[in-house]
Amino acid sequence: WIYSEARRRGHPSPASFMSSKANAGINHKTYGVTSEGVAVFLDIALRRCGLHPSETGRPFTVKLSGGPSGDVAGNALKVLHRMYLGDEGCKVVGMCDGTAVAEDPNGLSWSELLHLVNSGLPLAEYDTNALSPTGVLVLTDNNPEGVRRRNTFPLKVRADAFLPAGGRPGTINADNVGGFFHLADDGSDRKVPCCPLIVEGANLYITPEARDAMWRTAGVTVVKDSSANKSGVTTSSFEVLASLLLTEEEFVDHKESIVHGVLERLREQAALEAELLFDEREKSGMALPKISERLSAAIIRLHDLIEQRLHEGCPDAGKEMWQRAGVQAALFAHLPEGVIRDMVKKEPERWDAVPLSYRASIVASRIASRAIYSNGLGWAERVE
Template identity: 45%
Template structure:
């Protein structure tokens, strides 16, 4: 052993081993003897270990003809985990056979050896940017920084690889490694092809990736030399590789593979531009005087909008594909989708969910919204109704009653559910008077549902008289302009249930609460941008309740559709083709919509 350690300490090859150090009962074999060659070529089959790393040459050492030699008489492998180095030590066929028959987990060389390739790239760039004496002066520091970079790269590669494995533990890892490599190459090639079409300003945004790519010391000493010392083709390749890796590792394979080839280079650029916007916003927040500015900045940095983002959360369409375990829907069924596409539904005994167990799946902490959320099981991003196709858990695709047209049912899936749920849960009694504040996208549907659920009278509250006629046509028995002091005073104590759907700033909540009768209930579904203020006397003195409500549960949505079908609750809509989406959005900003814009594709 001491002789072997000497070779290590002096960095000498095994051929320098002093034969006199072999004991009288020992035998020395090297690669110049047949026994030495046999021992070398079969060591991986004989030596038991937790981890095997084939890092040398000898391609096809383990192949489809001899893979069983890697297993002992009981069928157990020499090592259950293999992390490949290079040179295809194991053939693709043998990888699959070892996984299928012995459960051997193999991390393919295309994943395991990426750090080697990147390390070589850093060597080349350093040689272009630094003189020899400069390099030697910072070599030790630079090596530490490069190792840190390589660790970070290995980490994100492993994280993505095992995210893919989690989706299907019955699949071997090497195919996922190959998909990762193909995805990065595909985006890289698209960015390169798009470079000449990019304006000067956007090229400068792309070149910021060079700064991210370089280790800190190299950046400090020679960032200003890159344009002069590094060939343009090499710079572009670094930029393309960096952007492609950023997108694939962060967003995953499903996201990247779904991006169309036709516009992939531009989409990658837009992804980077949006990231830069978020970074600038985070910087501005940290530099501001906002309360809790660091918490806000961290939230923005971690979350925010995930680009590309496909919006749209009130959807009506047809089932185009159903999973093998879906029994309640079939291809061709007409369905509606609201603001939620997945919840845990308390199905995992290891992670009990009290919200879902109580039928409150709309409040599930793991819920996935219809767009710009990540699915918890595979990390994929949810895309909304502006897309050609959407992914939805079957529980959240609801069959549409035959007597409700698709264009009319779409707004019911969120707006309808939002107002129906709290009215249903409030338990409207035959003598109850129900008030609705705000006659807009939510309020005009709330008036109809209040009537449909049996309210004795429905009172519409608005800040002007402009919507009185419309409110009465929708079913309101009375109308109150709460900006008029006399009308507001006359309405004090007049309703048992008050639903606030308006979301304007500086609304008179004390006035609204004054409208409640004793033991009345005020429900907020509108979300104003400012903090609300009210006199607590109006709640305490009447023994009233002031509550909020978000979206509805699966059962509430089913009940809502049934009531809408039987009682002819219909939203007022304005239809536009999907090509005029920007016109529809401008109508929303201007407040001219009556009352929901429906886009048809």
């Protein structure tokens, strides 16, 4: 409605009022933008935790909450299959959604999972003939046992990695996090997590108290939602900017090339942040969620300092600021490689359609984030 109303009222860029549009936009589910970023964080986390198949010589195991018909979980399956060549590098040993729980220590069938994803079907439609002798599919509809297994799935099913990619906020919390651990097989009283690595594709799935308990009890690596799944929000920001710089017709004509450039940028930014988080953990011994919070605060603080200096240098925020070589370089560097950057370089007056405050924020964000990714959190927190 808001898009149509903006167009009716004659707004010069009605497409900028919303994101994830089907036509003149980048639909999050169609292109799996959130899952692409989550997969980058997972890949780097696997390497840093010594679980990557290129190092272990065996596929890693993963479980997911959220069904094959969902945005993040369904697209995560597609991305994982592409990155790790199916069972050669990755075995999905468990999955749950509102309709069913599927578990198979030998790995659920990739062909069956991808069939469900591509058909938009829930987990209840999984063909039980595709299960190994030790696999199970338990439906939840009018089935107390199925509901029980779904509710305990995040705490009980063992895997190298867990991707919460759907589910209710606070699913794992201070009251039930104790169930995430079991006693070590060596007969000691040491507590072992059912998954040593969690990458939060879903927002707020684990409470802060539960994350703290996981770290204190067994050093569980948790990549926080604010880092792991930010690619969706980043995509929306690029889509809104593109709607200001390009006409709708230009966007549609070059859509696939534009999307390719955005996806490449998402993966690049996710890798930069993931590497920084693990580097900072090695230096400080601090849990990743705390580092993510420090990083967000540092980027915002440095952004505000840079934006303030920009306006102090040019109090009227006029053309003088935008003619500076460094400012122009930061603006263009923010644009994904490909069509958008090429068109704006050819016709730099396209920037006139972008509000000055928006441009200042772009420059400040670009400089702040790249400076911190290059120099580290300690450096950023000392800047005045």
